[in-house]
Amino acid sequence: MTQPDAPDLPGYVHVYSGKVRDLYAPTLPDGEPDPDRLLLVASDRLSAFDQILDTPIPDKGRVLTQLSLWWFDQLADLVPNHVISTDVPDAVEGRAVLVRRLDMVPVECVARAYLTGGGLGEYRASGHVSGVALPDGLVDGSRLPEPIFTPSTKAPQGQHDQPMPYADVVAEIGPDRAAEARDLTIAILARGNEIAAGRGILIADTKVEFGIDGDGGIMLADEVLTPDSSRFWPADQWHPGRPQPSYDKQFVRDWLLTESGWDKNSGDAPPSLPDHIVEQTRDRYVEAYARLTGASL
The missing domain is CATH 3.30.470.20 (ATP-grasp fold, B domain)
Incomplete structure (x- = not known):
């Protein structure tokens, strides 16, 4: 399933859209999806009562991504996290992270x-x-x-x-x-x-x-x-x-x-x-x- 606001990202193949996040796999040189990594993109969509609202909240995706990154650092001694890199396509800068597939x-x-x-x-x-x-x-x-x-x-x-x-x-x-x-x-x-x-x-x-x-x-x-x-x-x-x-x-x-x-x-x-x-x-x-x-x- 692809949400209408999920961006088209060259070099990545869309894998899945959840209520508020979109998942992409980086493409390898042979064109196949990377089996080990995913790009996790936080959208500005908001869900309530298990339904996606049709009105986005500006900057919500950036807040969720940047706050999670901050908390991952505060929790690093308790449990490792899935983040590999914040080097992401410009179109999703600030609201996406490259993560391990788990x-x-x-x-x-x-x-x-x-x-x-x-x-x-x-x-x-x-x-x-x-x-x-x-x-x-x-x-x-x-x-x-x-x-x-x-x-x-x-x-x-x-x-x-x-x-x-x-x-x-x-x-x-x-x-x-x-x-x-x-x-x-x-x-x-x-x-x-x-x-x-x-x-x-x-x-x-x-x-x-x-x-x-x-x-x-x-x-x-x-x-x-x-x-x-x-x-x-x-x-x-x-x-x-x-x-x-x-x-x-x-x-x-x-x-x-x-x-x-x-x-x-x-x-x-x-x-x-x-x-x-x-x-x-x-x-x-x-x-x-x-x-x-x-x-x-």
Whole structure:
């Protein structure tokens, strides 16, 4: 599948388009795709409720790429990552990286330090999140006693990921790999919060992707600790018991559910975003980048 905004890149063959990223393989001198490397291009597309919105967010691809690169450096002592080079075609400069091909772990690895979103819905229904029992009395935005691993299925595009208990992860990828993925996911969120706390941001939860290299080692892949894969909250505005202000795409989700008139269960495509929502979303992404890295985009 190719998204309409996926660029045509001479010297590369298009491999796949996801909700927000496009994958290309460099072509070898014989014209065949490189079996060991991929070009990972972050688009300005935004997805919400597992659907791609028809309104792009300017500079979003650059924020995701540059922030991931910054975090890869902060996490280098915890886990290696898939980046080979940032020497990429001019057409995708700043929003693409050349990476190793990996055998991707078929589980969405999610860790939560605070309770909100889908995890809050699970908790209210059962007192558990992905099979993890939590104390009574938690509310929207509560800090958890300790970060927890709450994996989900990796559903095909257009379908919804489903929470899965840890036992199902073990059944899917084996006990050793499951423990490794769990411990690394929690460690990444913990390290992220150690760093973000000094920059005025709470990272409520995050999703990470892992792959296995040719030697059987685990690697961090895709993106990490970005406004697309994580919930970023202003620390000085954190107040449990209500939805939190955020620097991530929750802002768009909230507009779709409360102001747009769209019913996410209707089967209809989400509406286009008005200019002021696009601008405010971009501002949140750029501010998250600047607060965390100390640099301007």
